[in-house]
Structures are given as C-alpha cells and as structure tokens.
Amino acid sequence: MQAPSVVSAKELCLTYQANDAPVRALSDVNLDVRKGDFVSFIGPSGCGKTTFLRVIADLEKSTSGEILINGMTPEEARKARAYGYVFQAPALYPWRTIENNIALPLEIMGYSSADRTRRIAEALDLVSLSGFEKKFPWQLSGGMQQRASIARALAFDADLLLMDEPFGALDEIVRDHLNEELLKLWARTNKTICFVTHSIPEAVYLSTKIVVMSPRPGRVTDVIDSPLPAERPLDIRDTPEFLEIAHRVREGLRTGHSHEV
Numbered sequence: 227m228q229a230p231s232v233v234s235a236k237e238l239c240l241t242y243q244a245n246d247a248p249v250r251a252l253s254d255v256n257l258d259v260r261k262g263d264f265v266s267f268i269g270p271s272g273c274g275k276t277t278f279l280r281v282i283a284d285l286e287k288s289t290s291g292e293i294l295i296n297g298m299t300p301e302e303a304r305k306a307r308a309y310g311y312v313f314q315a316p317a318l319y320p321w322r323t324i325e326n327n328i329a330l331p332l333e334i335m336g337y338s339s340a341d342r343t344r345r346i347a348e349a350l351d352l353v354s355l356s357g358f359e360k361k362f363p364w365q366l367s368g369g370m371q372q373r374a375s376i377a378r379a380l381a382f383d384a385d386l387l388l389m390d391e392p393f394g395a396l397d398e399i400v401r402d403h404l405n406e407e408l409l410k411l412w413a414r415t416n417k418t419i420c421f422v423t424h425s426i427p428e429a430v431y432l433s434t435k436i437v438v439m440s441p442r443p444g445r446v447t448d449v450i451d452s453p454l455p456a457e458r459p460l461d462i463r464d465t466p467e468f469l470e471i472a473h474r475v476r477e478g479l480r481t482g483h484s485h486e487v
C-alpha cells in the first residue's frame with residue numbers, strides 16, 4: 227500500500243503580478259509527496275523552488291490548479307500547524323538566546339511554559355545542540371545557527387518540514403556533516419521533508435525522490451525515485467549507483483535549459 231499523500235499538486239500555476247509585467251513562476255506543476263518521503267527540489271535560480279514551498283506554506287496563493295497538504299487546503303494546513311519552515315538564512319533574533327528564539331513561535335501559538343521547555347529541550351537534542359540554550363546566536367558558528375533554526379522548525383513537531391536551501395551558505399565540510407545529521411534526524415523522526423537545493427550531490431545524497439525543475443516558468447522536468455538504500459554513509463557518493471543518479475539529475479537540468487529562450 228502506498229503511504230498517504232502529504233503534498234499533492236495538480237496543474238499548479240502561479241503568476242506574480244509585478245509592477246511592469248506578470249512573472250510566471252510555476253507552470254502546470256504536478257507532484258505527489260508521500261508520508262516519510264525526503265524530496266529535494268533542484269533547479270536553476272529563479273525557477274520557482276521557493277515559490278513552491280511558499281505555496282505549500284500558504285505564504286503565496288496559486289493562480290490556478292490544485293494543491294492539498296494532508297488532504298487540506300494550504301490555509302487549513304497552516305492553521306493545523308502542518309509544517310515547520312526552515313529559511314535560507316537562519317533568521318534568528320540576535321537579542322534572544324537560542325532557547326528564546328525557539329520559544330518565540332511556541333509563545334505565539336500559546337504553548338504553556340512547561341510545554342515550551344520540554345519541546346525546546348527535545349528539539350535541541352535532535353540537532354545536537356543541547357547545552358547551548360543560553361547562548362546568543364552570534365556566539366554560535368554558521369552551521370550551529372542553522373541547526374538552531376532547524377530546531378525552531380522542529381519544536382512544534384509538525385510531520386512536514388519545509389527547508390529552503392538551509393545549508394547553501396555553509397562551507398562544504400560543515401554541509402557534509404549537517405547532511406549526515408539531517409538524514410539521521412529524518413530517519414529517527416519519520417518526518418516528510420521538502421528540501422530545496424542547488425547542489426546535485428546534496429540532492430542525491432539526501433533524497434528518496436528528486437524533483438528536477440526547469441528555468442522560469444518552473445516546470446518539473448524529471449522526478450527520480452532514488453534506488454539508494456536508507457542507510458547512507460557519506461562515501462556512498464563514490465559508488466556507481468550514486469553517480470548514475472547524479473548524472474540523470476544533470477541531464478534533467480540540461481534538458482530544462484534547452485527550453486530557455
């Protein structure tokens with residue numbers, strides 16, 4: 227039996243009404259994300275990856291087509307706290323400690339003080355930041371800051387995690403380490419993850435499904451179901467299976483580019 231659908235998009239289109247001319251950001255996107263999937267979205271800058279996450283999160287309204295999150299409209303899903311969102315930059319408040327940064331959305335949502343304390347401790351443990359509660363963001367490295375922002379998104383324990391190039395600004399060694407940690411976290415928590423990246427190795431290493439997108443207007447040019455095993459040491463990236471998928475992603479990106487005018 228197939229796992230239940232978490233994100234289902236049908237003929238999804240979104241056109242921004244900019245001042246000068248309309249911008250078609252998404253065009254006829256069809257996609258099914260199932261419970262427990264780790265889905266990466268890869269494509270050139272400006273192809274609508276962030277827009278797609280923002281539609282899921284109800285931060286942007288589609289122009290036509292249909293999108294359902296756990297069978298609900300994005301608005302219903304947002305009200306049901308269906309997802310956590312990790313932004314491209316950590317976006318932590320410099321005047322709040324790490325624990326108080328994580329507490330902020332929980333305060334807004336009306337969680338009790340005891341509940342907040344428990345959730346903060348659990349979330350920090352999941353990203354290996356226990357002991358850094360009282361630090362300020364500027365006392366942490368870039369990688370640790372991004373882990374703190376992941377903890378913030380994990381704190382309300384939504385089943386769906388939306389991550390927009392969370393490791394894009396980090397150096398390769400830190401990124402490798404966080405990739406490994408994220409896979410472990412995903413396996414432990416059984417969450418569904420939608421992950422945006424520019425990096426082919428990152429997409430192939432992390433994902434059960436890779437969605438290759440074309441330049442504007444964003445269309446899906448290929449969806450690759452990864453044959454790689456769930457257990458993935460970093461050196462899996464040197465195996466022929468890995469390189470074969472990476473090659474297919476590269477081909478998909480190239481095909482998309484040939485449509486560009």
Ligand code: ADP
Binds near residue numbers: 250275
């Ligand atoms: P990506 O995340 O893949 O780089 P985005 O989803 O951010 O791409 O943007 C897709 C396209 O939509 C880009 O051409 C971008 O300039 C345009 N765009 C994004 N947000 C807006 C907006 N609020 N108004 C007008 N155009 C926008």
Ligand code: MG
Binds near residue numbers: 275276277390
């Ligand atoms: Mg983006």
